[in-house]
Amino acid sequence: MAAWCQAWHGRDRPSDSAVRSAHVSAAERPRTSMTPPPGAAIPARHPDAPAPGETLGAHYEQCFGCGAGQPYGLQLEARAGEGVTVSAEFTVKEAHQGAPGLAHGGVLTTALDETLGSLNWLMHVIAVTGRLETDFVRPVPVGTTLHLDARATGREGRKIYCSGTGRIGGPDGEVAVRADAVFIEVKVEHFINNGREEEIKAAMADPDQVRRARAFEVNP
Numbered sequence: 606m607a608a609w610c611q612a613w614h615g616r617d618r619p620s621d622s623a624v625r626s627a628h629v630s631a632a633e634r635p636r637t638s639m640t641p642p643p644g645a646a647i648p649a650r651h652p653d654a655p656a657p658g659e660t661l662g663a664h665y666e667q668c669f670g671c672g673a674g675q676p677y678g679l680q681l682e683a684r685a686g687e688g689v690t691v692s693a694e695f696t697v698k699e700a701h702q703g704a705p706g707l708a709h710g711g712v713l714t715t716a717l718d719e720t721l722g723s724l725n726w727l728m729h730v731i732a733v734t735g736r737l738e739t740d741f742v743r744p745v746p747v748g749t750t751l752h753l754d755a756r757a758t759g760r761e762g763r764k765i766y767c768s769g770t771g772r773i774g775g776p777d778g779e780v781a782v783r784a785d786a787v788f789i790e791v792k793v794e795h796f797i798n799n800g801r802e803e804e805i806k807a808a809m810a811d812p813d814q815v816r817r818a819r820a821f822e823v824n825p
């Protein structure tokens with residue numbers, strides 16, 4: 606039986622008090638810098654990572670950032686670049702407005718979060734966003750295609766440092782948004798112990814081999 610499957614069967618869900626105390630100690634931690642510390646490792650591309658130019662596919666069909674099963678989601682399709690870099694496009698739809706005719710800042714942050722998160726697949730690591738800092742440089746109108754780029758800049762322990770930009774008017778157009786983030790490597794138990802049973806079961810039964818591989822095969 607695969608490790609993730611054993612973890613599911615023998616899972617030990619955290620009690621409410623465990624979740625609360627974990628939350629308090631994390632909240633008391635000083636903010637992590639967004640710059641890789643001196644001595645951080647240079648992120649290495651996994652030998653089995655998709656080749657430059659290949660699309661990565663969604664990691665979960667119901668993901669608000671990349672899943673095809675979310676009609677109001679971003680349905681972002683990331684492509685592998687050289688090294689540990691990715692690019693993606695996202696066209697702002699009416700459902701994504703904040704001010705009339707303009708993209709909501711949270712949606713733009715989601716686009717960056719998803720693009721940055723997809724870098725982890727090139728390293729064959731499962732990681733969640735720990736900290737994400739966005740600069741909103743220009744307003745982004747509905748109908749605009751945001752050209753996104755992201756790169757991993759350093760690794761230290763479980764922390765993965767990365768940065769990304771979103772440009773308008775073409776892949777070399779003006780920067781409209783940019784972000785720095787620290788992702789934290791987790792085991793598949795992070796999802797099993799904290800997610801809802803219904804969705805976890807559905808994800809495990811996903812007939813899409815690529816998505817299953819992204820979710821599980823990086824956790825031997």
Ligand SMILES: CCCCCCCC/C=C\CCCCCCCC(=O)SCCNC(=O)CCNC(=O)[C@H](O)C(C)(C)COP(=O)(O)OP(=O)(O)OC[C@H]1O[C@@H](n2cnc3c(N)ncnc32)[C@H](O)[C@@H]1OP(=O)(O)O
Nearest residue numbers: 637664718722732733734735736762787789796805808820
């Ligand atoms: C069976 C089905 C399975 C399906 C599987 C599907 C897999 C699909 C593949 C991929 C999915 C990825 C999803 C992509 C979606 C886009 C990305 C998102 O939006 S993710 C959602 C938003 N993020 C969260 O919900 C995190 C919530 N936070 C937590 O769960 C914890 O706080 C966590 C895991 C981040 C850390 O908790 P700790 O207890 O494991 O680790 P500690 O010991 O506290 O920290 C470890 C190191 O990380 C630093 N760290 C921790 N939290 C940090 C933070 N918030 N900012 C900066 N650094 C932080 C610490 O300073 C520490 O560093 P030092 O080792 O001391 O140097």
